[in-house]
Amino acid sequence: MADTDIPELPGPPRARALQPLLHDVVICVAAPAFAASPRDGQLRGARADGFYDHDRRLLHTLRLLIDRREPEPVGVQPLGPDRARFTSVHRYPGEGTDDPTLIVERVRTAGGGETVLLRNVGTVARRLRVELAAATDLADIADVKRGLTGKAVAPSVARTGRPALLWRSPAGHARVRAVECPEPPETSAGPTGGTFTWPRIELPPGDSWLIRLAVTGRAVPDPPGHPVAASPRVPWSEPVVHGDRRLIGLVRQGLADLRALRLADRSGHGTAPSDDQFIAAGCPWYLTLFGRDSIWSARMLLPLGTELARGTLWTLARRQGTVHDDFREEAPGRILHELRPAESQHGHGLLLPAHYYGSVDATPLFVSLLVDAWRWGLPAADVDALLPYAERAMDWIVGTSGSDEDGLLRYYPRPGGLLHQSWKDSADAVRDAAGRRIEPPLALCEVQGYAYEAAKGLADLLDARGATGRAQVLRAWAAALRDRFADAFWIDSKEGPAPRYVAIAVGRGLDPVGGPASNMGQLLATGILDREGCADVAAWLAAPELNSGWGLRSRSAAVPGFNPLSYHGGSVWTHDTAIAVQGLCAAGLHTEAAALADGLLDAAVHFSYRMPELYAGDARTDNSPAPLAYPAACRPQGWSAASGVAVLAALLGLRPDAPRRELRLCPSPPGLLGPLAVSGLRLAGADLSVRIDRGGRTTVTGLPEGWRVGTGAGQGAGAGSGTGADAGPDHPG
Incomplete structure (x- = not known):
């Protein structure tokens, strides 16, 4: 400093x-x-x-x-x-x-x-x-x-x-x-x-x-083109949930907070509307456009319609990198990390421009948001108009990893910029098993999963648009990345709930960074892990050293450097837990998913359902007090507020595929968190209702005309992906 x-x-x-x-x-x-x-x-x-x-x-x-x-x-x-x-x-x-x-x-x-x-x-x-x-x-x-x-x-x-x-x-x-x-x-x-x-x-x-x-x-001065207050019209449906009262409260309060966190980009053109809405990252510190945060909020809300995703995509597409600029860390195709009215000094030597591109994950997440929105029924005109931006984003991903000595998606921060450039972005976010801080350049595990998911999803989208050659190239690149990941990221463990776990990152020379962390939970829905790998990760996520009983700790409590009130070194992040629940459900590991979801929902009660950005990772016991919010946490916070809908969709097991007009359902067994019924979901513009009774029987009402529904595991693994089977508009599964 x-x-x-x-x-x-x-x-x-x-x-x-x-x-x-x-x-x-x-x-x-x-x-x-x-x-x-x-x-x-x-x-x-x-x-x-x-x-x-x-x-x-x-x-x-x-x-x-x-x-x-x-x-x-x-x-x-x-x-x-x-x-x-x-x-x-x-x-x-x-x-x-x-x-x-x-x-x-x-x-x-x-x-x-x-x-x-x-x-x-x-x-x-x-x-x-x-x-x-x-x-x-x-x-x-x-x-x-x-x-x-x-x-x-x-x-x-x-x-x-x-x-x-x-x-x-x-x-x-x-x-x-x-x-x-x-x-x-x-x-x-x-x-x-x-x-x-x-x-x-x-x-x-x-x-x-x-x-x-x-x-x-x-x-002063009024920044030109800066987002403004959104119109009263909310770009998602209002679901009605029947079932677990904790889940009902979390969804209701979360949507109320998201309404208050909406901002709008009024510089629309082409097929985009004049009021493209997105979710600000959080209040008070991040009440603005954040690529990663706004994308995750939009992904989580896709079961309520594609309009928020469309607004988020267009807002970021208009600000996609076009030139190489070292101070802004901008590059052609790169997606914006943070937008502020003016350049500002953030302390600890951190000087950031108004338009800052210093994140390694926003770009692949942008691609996956478009793919997921396409599968949920985003209108074809928007898909086609946004596709070139996604292709440029993928070019940045492939080019950046191609210039890396190990072929991984690493980040190389500039002096005075963010040191770590994924969602765990504090200065001590990456520690090894001995508790020592690890400096970049680093290839984070979840970022490789994001890149793999983006490439596979974009390949499917390109195939549907007739660009089979480009799709084949992306699938080959993704397969090679998956192989490199399998070789580099697994760490053997003599003690623990499974014989191995995924390193939080690898450094130069493919040295893995030891010490179990929550990052591996975000891999489960990306497809980069095989079935055995998903089972090993699930075992670690469910173990007491990572599962606090109130949610998923960001770092294992069993290794040096754990601190329950550290920003990324032991606290529980609401969205991180919800993403892990999504991934566990997508992998069919419902018992582990229910354990994390149950702790998160119990924590929500103590926070009056307005979930903080993060909270203490202290262990839950029979006599432990309620969880404590991290003292400087944003509340409300975008992806925390959206996490209730994410958990709801995960428990329902919704896997839409609009191009094939198929909805596959892989619901959690009702014996884990009880029966569940939801109306007011949105699929390809239609109102959808899903009901899972006490016996596990699933009923779907309101499918768009010509759609089919089926149950069981689908081909896709992403947060909004999947394929389906045959059914009519009103179908019991």
């Missing part, structure tokens, strides 16, 4: 600012805006407090005083993903009762502002002085994430219109305006903030007093 990158704080020499913790922060989100609040609702300019829009903090202080005192907090209630109500009381020490007689309710709304309601529930009239102090630093979210609070920006008082405070800096502008109040406030501004004051409010018994504030603003 460069010396200039260590923010100085008061205290011991070389003290460094720390990332704000979020475990007790109330987050309201309506992408691209959000509000982060302590549980009492008072914004005091600390930690991540504030109203935000497009990665810019508009306001970090909004402090309410009544009679020059802060009200006493009594509770907070979520009113939806975008708003929350903070309730407090104002008491009078000189009175002969402990009952509160003045109730204060603040409703804070992301992208809007807040209301303050005072209710006199006592028997005497009240004369009140009410003040709202506001301030901001107009900081970039990257600086907030680093634990920095910028210098206060001096406000000014609006001279016309409704009472308002205004802030301007070279980086942004903000305004707080009183849009509704019984009488205008006294408005004042100083060098560090401004205040709205109502010096004499008369509040009779049983009466109330309400003010409404609007908080608006933006980054």
Whole structure:
């Protein structure tokens, strides 16, 4: 880390600012805006407090005083993903009762502002002085994430219109305006903030007093072509689930959070709509387009329709790499990793451009999303229009692996960029069996699986379009990669649930990185493992050193370096567990899948079904407390919110193949997690219902005209792939 990158704080020499913790922060989100609040609702300019829009903090202080005192907090209630109500009381020490007689309710709304309601529930009239102090630093979210609070920006008082405070800096502008109040406030501004004051409010018994504030603003300059708030129209169906109450709650809350995380790309052309929607990675740190995260969210939601996948694909296709640029790590065909309004310093020596391509996995995942969407019935016009982008992405994959000495898909980060470039991207994400950090260049196991799946799937798509020669070349390349993988990645184990496991990565010279990790769970649905390999991986995933009882640990608890609250060194990631469940179900390993799914669903109950990005990997015992969220985890987070639908689809065993008009069903036995019925699924534009009764009998209703359905294992292994057998539109399996 460069010396200039260590923010100085008061205290011991070389003290460094720390990332704000979020475990007790109330987050309201309506992408691209959000509000982060302590549980009492008072914004005091600390930690991540504030109203935000497009990665810019508009306001970090909004402090309410009544009679020059802060009200006493009594509770907070979520009113939806975008708003929350903070309730407090104002008491009078000189009175002969402990009952509160003045109730204060603040409703804070992301992208809007807040209301303050005072209710006199006592028997005497009240004369009140009410003040709202506001301030901001107009900081970039990257600086907030680093634990920095910028210098206060001096406000000014609006001279016309409704009472308002205004802030301007070279980086942004903000305004707080009183849009509704019984009488205008006294408005004042100083060098560090401004205040709205109502010096004499008369509040009779049983009466109330309400003010409404609007908080608006933006980054400066407004980045051209940057995603914006999505239209109210949601690009997926709303399923109705009957069965396990935990699964019902996880799906319902997840879809509500995903609605709030939607963003839209309005630069459409050709066959793409003007409002191409996608899912932002997570709030508060990653409320923007992330190639990998947005793709996984769209893949997981394919059982609810292909429109989100289409919007995600087009948004990324328009930003596909076209040139070689070392700073952006851009290359022709490469898919974007991260989009920000401006270049930003992320700490620890990490300087990233607004358009950053430093991921090794987004590109093969892009190809597989198109293939999966094609199998789920994406309209042919979109498939054909997006196919050239997928072919260019595949060219990057093949070319990058071809330039590697071992023929694997490795990453070679630039100085100042992300050190690790797959989903485990923290600086210590890759450790060996002795707990030592392993540096790149590295070929990660799951990335080889992604590349194999992309090549096989694209070959099928090209075959369907008559490009058989290109398809044969890709299948041969995939077969060679599968052979190289089998030779390089397996590690023998004298102790453990199976005689071998898959290395998290191999370094130069094909040296495998030892120590069981969750990465191998993401291989199960890619097809790169044979049946015996799937069984060995499943045994490790189900063993207590990786299965915490609440979900899949990112690193084995039995090796040095395990830390249950490490970002990637022992914590449980919601999406990682869900992907492993998908893969286990796809491989027919339902007992192991049910064990992981059951732990994940139990964890969901403790998180009120709003799953954090990751949570502690402590072992579950009969007397263990509820799982703890990682203290700085995003919540809501895109692929965590989508994981409920992923688990639902995995348990149903849905394997569609729109080109053949076949739906194959490979459901989990109902004895593992109970019977299940779902309506409101979408397949090739049709409404689909699936029911699995207590005896294991499967009934499908609403198949598109001309489709067939069958049960049993299919040829495809991907998250949305497979082939089917014969049936009519209403068919019991």
